[in-house]
Amino acid sequence: GAVVSQHPSWVICKSGTSVKIECRSLDFQATTMFWYRQFPKQSLMLMATSNEGSKATYEQGVEKDKFLINHASLTLSTLTVTSAHPEDSSFYICSAFTGPWSNQPQHFGDGTRLSIL
């Protein structure tokens, strides 16, 4: 079945570091990819929607300059957390949608646990 690969699965780094997270669709072309953030014991909050070849659409309250999203190909989207600080520590999870509208489930990566010291 369809698989979304997310890498890395765990990152620990110092404050001020920029961290890049990759999300790949392995056996399908993802015209749209989504990035979510999840704090402990909370739900998934949509951060942004990225469409291949165009700029990402960010949800209200999400800083575009802090969370850079690139969707350069139909199989790869990246999220870069720039100059990360402890408050950016969270679980980030990507998701891919083949589009157009279908009854197929949105496929999720296994997530990235980001810890900023």
Add this chain to the structure above:
Amino acid sequence: AQKITQTQPGMFVQEKEAVTLDCTYDTSDPSYGLFWYKQPSSGEMIFLIYQGSYDQQNATEGRYSLNFQKARKSANLVISASQLGDSAMYFCAMREKMDSSYKLIFGSGTRLLVRP
């Protein structure tokens, strides 16, 4: 306004019994999809079941069934014959078209604990 509401933060069920997890939604779009996902402690999101807004029959997938009441805007998940491995967080989600793109929005989740 809350798009997806899950009113049960936590639920207990005895092993081998059935359990219903509640979900209500709010949308003015006639075309939408409803999903249930399971998230174990390891964090991955596991797709369980899907219901389309135009589907006439309730969706079923093995031990999972969705009690879809369109007029009430509810999409409750029923898990039959609960197993210990069913202990996890369960999220209801709705996919609708917003601002020319489709988005999947999640409810707050229900933590299910299956007792032996």
